Amino acid sequence: MKYKYQISRSVNGEEWNNNLHKFHAATFLQTYEYISEHPGSEIPIFVSVLDENNQIVGQLGLKIIKTAETYSGKTLQKFLNIFSAIIRRAIWIYGPLISSSHLHDRTAILEQILTALDEIGETFDLVHLEGHTPSLDNEVDSNYKNTFNKFNYSSVEEITFVVDLKKTIDELWKDLPRKSRGDVNRAKRRNVVVKELETFDEINQYFMLNVEWAKSKGLVLADLNYEINKLWKNHNLGIEKVLLAYQDSKLISGMRIGCFNNIAYTNYAVNSYSVKSNLGGSLLNWFALEWAKNRNMKFYDFSGGTLADTISENNNTENTSDDMENIRELEFTPDEETHTLLFYKTKWGGSPKKYYDFKKIRKKNTYKIYSLLFKLLVLYHKIIKH
Numbered sequence: 001m002k003y004k005y006q007i008s009r010s011v012n013g014e015e016w017n018n019n020l021h022k023f024h025a026a027t028f029l030q031t032y033e034y035i036s037e038h039p040g041s042e043i044p045i046f047v048s049v050l051d052e053n054n055q056i057v058g059q060l061g062l063k064i065i066k067t068a069e070t071y072s073g074k075t076l077q078k079f080l081n082i083f084s085a086i087i088r089r090a091i092w093i094y095g096p097l098i099s100s101s102h103l104h105d106r107t108a109i110l111e112q113i114l115t116a117l118d119e120i121g122e123t124f125d126l127v128h129l130e131g132h133t134p135s136l137d138n139e140v141d142s143n144y145k146n147t148f149n150k151f152n153y154s155s156v157e158e159i160t161f162v163v164d165l166k167k168t169i170d171e172l173w174k175d176l177p178r179k180s181r182g183d184v185n186r187a188k189r190r191n192v193v194v195k196e197l198e199t200f201d202e203i204n205q206y207f208m209l210n211v212e213w214a215k216s217k218g219l220v221l222a223d224l225n226y227e228i229n230k231l232w233k234n235h236n237l238g239i240e241k242v243l244l245a246y247q248d249s250k251l252i253s254g255m256r257i258g259c260f261n262n263i264a265y266t267n268y269a270v271n272s273y274s275v276k277s278n279l280g281g282s283l284l285n286w287f288a289l290e291w292a293k294n295r296n297m298k299f300y301d302f303s304g305g306t307l308a309d310t311i312s313e314n315n316n317t318e319n320t321s322d323d324m325e326n327i328r329e330l331e332f333t334p335d336e337e338t339h340t341l342l343f344y345k346t347k348w349g350g351s352p353k354k355y356y357d358f359k360k361i362r363k364k365n366t367y368k369i370y371s372l373l374f375k376l377l378v379l380y381h382k383i384i385k386h
Helices: 013-020 074-082 103-123 142-150 169-175 178-189 200-216 224-237 280-294 321-325 337-348 364-383
Strands: 004-008 042-050 056-065 089-092 128-132 154-164 192-196 240-247 250-260 263-271 299-301 351-361
Touching: 004 103, 013 056, 042 103, 056 103, 056 128, 089 103, 103 128, 103 142, 142 154, 154 337, 169 280, 178 280, 178 337, 192 280, 200 224, 200 240, 200 250, 200 263, 224 240, 240 280, 250 280, 263 280, 280 299, 280 337
Parallel strands: 089 128, 263 299
Antiparallel strands: 004 042, 042 056, 056 089, 128 351, 154 299, 154 351, 192 240, 240 250, 250 263
16 A cells, blocks of 8 residues: 655645544644644644545644743743744644554655655755654554654653553543542641633633733733633634632632544643632642543643652563552652652553653754753743742
């Protein structure tokens, strides 16, 4: 079977999403709505692979990032704009998507996508390309990794936690660690209640939590009106939902959930800094599981991150299947925020699922400067405390 690829900067959104349903691992993160252009800062790219009958057998949506942050202060953004050529890169999440289970065909389709990515890198003069494989694609094997390696990609193993929603509500509750159940019950005793967003005014309330967080870091939302209207549109389409946690009628936490292909995905969560011992997030996580179960979702993906460099002080080997089964016992590096957050996600009953972060550096010296700038940004955020 011969295959060919197509690269587009614009597509029919409904057709793109309908084709995504061919792939069991397709999530909100590969939808037209997620990939679609953010004015001034991103360029959407849609890659399709067609067979000899012009049937789509592979898809990948990605973004060309032209600026560094959705959140930025005026001084920071001026600084970043100076280095726009250094930070131009391509990113994707939970792709590529390949319909075939046959090894030879999967490899051939993947090679077409990687060839398309090479063309995109050249066309947009990118510093690097980076993306995460689908967490629910169980056929990402050594051959798949070797194909990426052949195209000069490096890889890092990452992990997410996915809940199988075939379980009953009682079974889901029993799967939670005792502390998580305790936090949920304490939240209820403290008059924390959760509801699904219903009105445009509630969208504004939700974004005020984002503004509060950004202000604590000396930042502002680059285009607040755009973000509000885009989320409201996605909400009405049913492709993204927002859950809101209130305590004594005051909004204290919010969670955005991507909804596609009967897979729910935690897209973003934010908490108010004005509430001490905020338990809104705990109740939101449990409510999200119930909410997804009651809407006949198949899986809930809490999203993931990179594992700590070591499993224990005496273990410097790669992770084994036994390690994955005992992942909740891992100690995460306390100084790394991503590791702490990942550890928190182990507490909601999900099974660990491996996926990979693949990266191709096209300009090594420029990438070194980019990496330094990124570290400076991280340091900037740590210094600016609420």
